[in-house]
Every structure is written in structure tokens, then in C-alpha cells.
Amino acid sequence: MDLLLAVRLYINKMIDESGPGMKVLLMDKETISIVSVVYAQSEVLRKEVYLFERIDGGGNREIMKHLKCICFVRPTRDNVDNLCHELKFPKYGSYYIYFSNIIPKTDIKQLAECDEQEVVKEIQEFYADYLAVSAHVFSLNITNIYHEFNWVPETLNRVMQGLSSTLLALKKAPLIRYQNSSEMAHRLAERIRQLMAKESSLFDFRTAGPQPVLLILDRREDSVSPLLNQWTYQAMVHELLGIQTNRVSLADVPNIAREMQEVVLSTEQDEFYAANRYANFGEIATSIKQLMEEYQTKAKMHTKVESIADMKTFIESYPQFKKISGAVSKHVTVIGELSRLVAQNELLQISELEQEIVAGQLDHGDCFQRMRQLIANPKVTSLDALRLVLLYTLRFEKDPNRDSHTFAEMLRKKGLPERWLQLPDKLARFGGSRFRLTDLFHSETVSADAFMRRLTKGIRGVENIYTQHVPLVKDLVDQLIKNRLKEPAYPYLGGVELKERPQDIFVFVLGGMTYEEGYAIHELNKANPSCRVCIGGTTIHNAKSFLEELWNADQP
């Protein structure tokens, strides 16, 4: 159940099948991301893959008959047409063609009829049709899926393809459960089941033990997670800087060195990141500091390294440390920027209040006061203020004292664009209590586990005040693992039920997952060694991208 390794194995296999010799990798816009998140260029170089080309990049690629072409593309109409043209006028000596998903026989026939020079050596389906963010997290990189809270046929199709490719890559034919309140979840579940029935020979996987389970959820059930500030490294970087297919742009950072304008954060190529992506922000700074101190001891130097600013100075004055530590200097830059933003935007205060709103016992009056104070604070950005208001809207949706007018005025005064002022209403329609199955805030329906957490919180009192919130997905999957997930709210499709506890679980969040949820699933995997849970989403949201999704959700 390693989503990332599965993609790597596919790519290895493609390269191996073409044998020795100079190679070019021909891809499309989407497969290029699929490959680049799991492979470093230096790695494929060693395998004689020297060139990378786009099949949809427009005509004039040079003819190079001494290259072998590995073509890895999605089975779209455009790609098949382009490939037909490519085969009629081949630019490379031989072709090894891999489609990232199921392709109709008629398309194969059409291609075969174009291959008059007999350049095609292999033509296969390799089901790597998703972005493998890590071993247990995947994304389909599709945003704005809602149209009046429903699917557009093409999007549904694309999502169905992406999701089913993860099943094929990991060789699982799961039972399907879906969130009953969401018609979209239901339709997606149906499509997956239809596909499995139609391609029954393909999905004929024997599994020892209980049948795998696919749980399809709708983002509308939990709008809280994508609205919160985050404090684990990966989630925080995505929240404050944005991660796009492993890339983080630092171009807006003041006085940034040119080579740092864009950095790559990949668990495959960056061991520090792999080790620390779930670490708390504070912990990482500490571990980098330790690293520098150790280096000083070894190299018999003495410089004080106390703050992140010190770290930056240190790296600048000891270029050899920079060389040796490689990736670490990149992370010092990233962490430096994060801490600058935290201070500049009062994020600690904001986060504390956010957490109180979603996980604490705050009553309306207190909350109202503290929010007014914070929103009035000029250091608080209008985006952060808006997020607070949105959380408030959800939290006190039914509260008679709810005063959205005051906050709307305050937001307007902060200069929030008028169209964003509609978001609280949109959010109520998107993820308000009328739609939801669960009360996100004080719940009997939420698991016993969550209830216990709430009970014990007061007693222990040591919990990190910035990370009190536990995403709903964690509770749901936890119940699923224990085979206690409520049947009416999350029914099985087709009536077949699993009697035992499931071992292999796929969770899919249409409307987009969050890194906080990815981390939560990681924690569940750690706590339940007998279980293997993967989570994916149409995309991975941060607050900004979620607000876009929200904005578009009820548009026709």
C-alpha cells in the first residue's frame, strides 16, 4: 500500500523495458507532474533518460532517430490524436508507449493503423494516474469541482479515473462506502462500482484477509480543517507559502537569494524534509539548531546560534556547512520565512483563537469579544480575519446571538474585497449544519474517542493549545478501523457489508483534502499497525485554495 513507491516502480519498469541506449521521456501536462513528484532528474539521468518533452507542446520537436522514446501520457482524445501524428511521422527510433489509465480498444486500433513505420515496441496501461504526495497520500490536482453542488460530467469522469488508478496501482478491489448526505459522493461511488463491474477481469485481485474498503467523503462535511492555521511543517508551508507539486515559491520573500526563489520539497529527494514534514514547527527549529551546534563542535568553532536569524547568518558565514548540510540551508530559509510571517501576522494569537473556536468551550460572548479585538488589530491580515469569521459562522450557526453584521462591517473596513464578503453565506450553504451529518463542534455523533478527548482535555491541560483540533476524517477512519462507522450515515454500496475489521482502507475526499488530514491518517497508521490507510483528495487545499473552491461551489 505504498502509493509513491507504486508510481516509482511503474516508471522504473518503463525505463527498463526500453533497454540500454539514450532515451527521451515524452509526457503530457499531467503526467509530467506525476513523474516529477516521485523522481529526481539526477536519478533518471543515470538510467540514460536525457531528454524530457511534452507531447502537447506544439509541433517542432527535432528528429532524433538515435533516441528511444518512452511515452507516458493520459489516455485522452488529444493525446491519442497527437500520438497518431507522432507515429505517422516518427521523430525517434522506437516508441514505448504507456497510458496512465484504461484506454479503449478502438484507440489502440487507431494507433496501430498509424504505425506504418513499425516504430512501436510496447503499448501498455500503467495505472499511475495520480500524484503520489507520499506513501499514503495522493492528490488528483483538480480544483473547483463543484457546480451548484454537483458534478460536471467531465470532472466526475476524471476523478473516477484518478481514484480507480490508485486501486489498480495497489491491486485492490474494495467494498465502497460513501457519505450518505452527499449526492456527489454517491455518484462517484456508483461510477467506481460500475467501472469495477465492467472491468471485472482487471479488478480481479485476490486478497488474503478482509476485503479492502474505499470510503468516499465530501469536503462539505468538514469545512473546518482547511480554514485553520497549521503548525506541522508540511501543512504550515502549504498554508503560508503554498506547495504546488512539491514546489514552493519563495519569490516574494524579502532579499531572497536567486537560487532560493523556488525550492523543491520532496520526501524522495530531501531526507531532512522526509524526516521532519510532520514535525512541529518548534521542533524543527530546535533540530536545525542542534545540527549547527554539533557541526561547530566538530569543526571546533564557536558562534552563538540562538534564533533563526542566527541560523541564517551562520549558514552565510560557513559555506562549507551549507555544502555539507545541503538541503538544510534551504529549510533554514523556508523556516525563516515562516517565522517571519508568524510574527508579522500575529498568527500565534489567531491560531489560539481558531483552536478555541473549533475545539474549545468558548461561549459566544467571549468569542465575539476576542474576535473583535483581533480583527481590529492592523497586523492581522484580512484573509486571516475572514477565516476567523468563517469559523465563527460555522461554530455559532444556530446561536441566537450570532452577529454576522458586525463582522462583515469590520471586514469591509479592513479592505476585504466585496465579493469575499459573500463567503460566510456561501459557507453556510456549503458546509452548514443543514448539510452535515455530524455536529463538528459539540457532538454526540462524533466518536467515543473524540468524546474522551474532550473530557480529558480539561484534566490534562497540557495539550498544545495550537493543535487541539482533530480533523473529522480521523474520527471517521478510526471508527471504520474498529468497524463501528455508522451504517446509515456511511452506507455500503450494493448492500454487501464487511463483517470484520478492515485492514486496507482508501479514504477519498472529494472537494479536496488537507495536509492536516494526511498527518492525522499517518498517526492512525502508526497507532494501528494491522491497518493500512491511504488518503487522497481531488486536490490538497490550503485556506486560499479552499476559499476559491467555496466561492465557485454554488456557481452554475
Add this chain to the structure above:
Amino acid sequence: MSRSVPRSSLTPQRPTAAEVVVREGFICPICMQDLGTIDELQEHFERDHTEEDKSILQQLKGMLLKKVGRSTSPTPERRNGGGGLSDDEGGGFHNDQLITWDPQDDGDVTSHTEYFRKIRDNRMERFMVETNKLIIRLDKLVHEAPSDPRQRAVFEKHLASWVPDHDVPVCPGCGKTFKRFMRKHHCRLCGCVICTECSRFLDEAFVERLTNPVGAALSRSDDSSRRGSDTKPGPGMKRSNSSESLMSIMASMGSKDKEQVVRACEICRGLLDRRLKQMDEKYEKTELEELNERIVFAISDAENLYPGYQEMAASLHAGETNFQLQQAVELRNQLMRLFDTVDLFGKRVAALPETTSPVEQKLRSKIRMNAMDFLKSHVLSMSVLPSPEKCEELQRTRREEIKRNMAAKRAADDERKRQLLSRNNHHDSPLSARKKPDKPKTASKNPFDRSTQKGSSSNPFEEDESDNDDSLNPFAADDDEEVPPKTKRPETAGRQNGWAAEPVRADELDQDDDPVLQQIEIVKKTIEQAKRAGRMDEVLSLSQNLSDLTLFYKQQVLQQL
């Protein structure tokens, strides 16, 4: 480490200047000095940086991962791609994986190759038959046609069975309706009717290459790009040097009469054209291809030898005697020669004549980048060998330490036995007690110390060398020269191929046995396991080992007597 840092992700972007021009130069990672060549860098590294510097490198590398414990990925075959400093051994790295999932199988695949071939081959067969027919006709047209125009017309008509003019109201080539005054032509190859626009004459070189491929290939060298299908009919049919057979025919046919040359329709020309292209496919290897091949071969040879050399060097540094210094020196030279080869051919790529093609440029730079990456990651981490004197000294130190340890151990054993006897208590088995880590510590300063390179020790033979020897040979103290034959450690072979012997449990052994006998017992059991696993190579080497051990044991018994 280098100036040309490879992009860490392969999203294609416009090549930057740094990418296209792979700059020369090797920078020392410790003092940042710029050294021109591998040799200089190697020399500098060995001269100016002691083992201690190297160990700092190694330790720092390890520290980066100390904080691990959160990584999820069970990564049986991942390599650290951008690590730069690491050699293939991975030094002291290892990720604590809290989540250990089963190794990932290959994902599902569906192959359409067979279906694709069937369709293509069917089609191609039709093409082939059709094309062959055309070529035979073409051959007859140019070689057998009578020169008398009237006879020739009859010959042509029959050869391709011409379609009657009046059957064809529309030109099949362009779809134009034939008007009364428009000329109709016949394709000499298939006999179809076409308009003037759609008919072309095949040029002599084109025909020659199809009907006489060998001869044509010889004469083609000067003007190979000319294709008949693009040549309009006309008086431009000049006699070009050496295609004699055709030219004589053309001459005899009298080239004034245009109708007499081979007129063909578009479809026929297309078929013939395709055939010619296929004949052209038999291209020769480009120089770049050849250079790349040499580089890749040298790299793969070096990658095969490299781990063995590192092991040898480590063993020699530890003062062990299972490898000869001479062997290691030779292996090192061999490796250096391979590095030189990689470097040399890399430079030859750079020295290729200028090209105007940006893709070709990019290709060259990538090939160079591959060579440089390889050199940088291997040259620096290559262990240095001790001098012969140093080597002897190391061995002496080791022997002495073993001796000291043995004495201490025996004393401890005796002590324990006494205690055991007095207490009559069997909790503590001497074998496990012996494993207490009081082994010699000389090696730990060495960054290439085995103990940092080896991970698990589920295999009885993977125990630390020194430990093994101690428990094996209680007599070493009496006779320096006689070290028991080393048990071959099947880790390299066994691990790579997914076979490893299970540890023999201490309680399976007779505790009162001589340690050598115990070792013999262990080897026997492992041989059994290996047999069951079908590992004949292991069985063979272990059997050799067993006989060595037995011999050793006998000698000792004799000596004692």
C-alpha cells in the same frame, strides 16, 4: 560539491546557461577549493584532509536524520537522489520507520502490445505485398520495357492492367471531375487513371535505389536527401555520375518523350517512399551514441566493483587479514581507470564539433552531467588504502587486541563458570554472555567501520568480525599465526537476492562444546537452510567454509595433544 548542481526535479524548463554548458571543475566539499580534475581532487583530498575530516562529513550526514522517526515510507528500493554527498553505501543512514508496510508489489498492468501488433502487422503485410508488387513492376519498367514507343505502350498497359479511361469520371487523387479537354494519365505502377496534377515522375536515383539497393547505396553518398516523389517531371533529368544501368536505359528510352518515363500516382509513390525510408532506417550509430555507451558501460562496471573495494579498504583499515593489500591496490587502480574512462569520454562529448541543434546540445550536456554526477559522488567517498607499513601495523594492533580480549574473556568465562557451578544455575548461557560488546574499539574511529555500514544481524555470520573471532578461537592467544578460517559472510550475495539464513538460536547448541565446534554446528545448520532455499552458491561456499573449520579444529586438537 559541484558548480553544476543538477535540478532536483525534472519538470522541463528552458535550459539555463548553466545547464547547457556543463562547467568543468571539482570543488572540494571540505575546504571549497576548486580543483581542475578528478585526479587533482583525489590527490588533494588524500593529502590535505585526514580521516577525521571525512568522519565529520559522515557524522553530519547521519545527524541530518537523527531526528527521523516520522518518516512513513518503507522504501526497499529508493535511493537518495539529491543527497550529493552520499555514496552508494548510504553511510550511517537509516530511517526509523514507524510504519512498516509490506514491500510494494508492482502495480497492475495491461498490455495491448499483442493486439496492436496484430492490427499493425495485418495492415503492414498488405502494404508489403502491395509494395513488392510495385517494385517488381518498376523493375520490369526500367529494365525490360521495349524501347519502341508503341511496343512500350502495350507493354506498360499489360504490366499494370490499365483502367479504361471512360470508367473514371473523377480523378481519384484530387477529386476533380475530368472535363473533355483534360488529359487523363495512367499510373504505370497500378494502372489507375489520374489527372496531370496528381501524377509525378519518379526520379532516376529513387528508382535506382528501389530496384538496385546495393549499387545505389554506394552511389548515394553525395546526394542522399533527394527523393523522387518531389521531383517534377521535366528536362532536369541530367545524367548524374554513376547510376549507370538506369542511365543507359533512360538514354535508350530517349528522354525527350516525357510520357516514356515512369509516371506514378500518389498512392504508389507513398508506398515506395515508405519502403525507402525503412531501408534508410539502418543508420549507423552516431558518435554521441557511441560515447554515451562507453560512459554508461564504464559507470556500470565501476558501480559493480565499487562496494567490493570499499569493503576491502574497510577490512584492511580494521587490521583484518582476509584481503591482501595488493588485491585492493589492483582493484583501486582498476576503479581509477574506469573513472578516467568516464571522465575521458565525458570530455570527448564536450569536444564534439559544434552543433546548431539545441536538442542535440541539451542531450550532450545531460550525458556530461550524468558522467560528472557519477564521478563526484564516487571519487570523493572512495576509501584511501593504508600503506604497506601502516597495514602491517594495523594487523599487529588487531592481533594484540584480540589476544588481550581473549585473555580477559577467558578470565571472565572462568569466573562465570565458577559462579555457575557454585550456584548451579543455568540462566545465563555462555554463548550469549560472550556476545557482550567488549570488542576492540580501534575501528570506531574509522568512518568506514563495518558496524556503521551493516544494519541488521539476523544472520549468524553477520556478527561483528572481532566478536566472531573471539568466540571462535580460544587458542588464538597461544598462537598468533593461526586465526581460524573466516566464515564467509553471505550478506552481499544473500541480501541482494533476498535470501538470508535464519539465526541459529543459542539454545539449539550444546553449550559445553568448544566454540569452534559450535561454529561448525552453526555452519552446518545454515547449509541446511541454504539447501532448502535452493541457494546452491551459498551451499558451496559454506561447505568450503565448513571443511576449513573442520581442518582447523583437527589441527588444534592435535596441537593440544
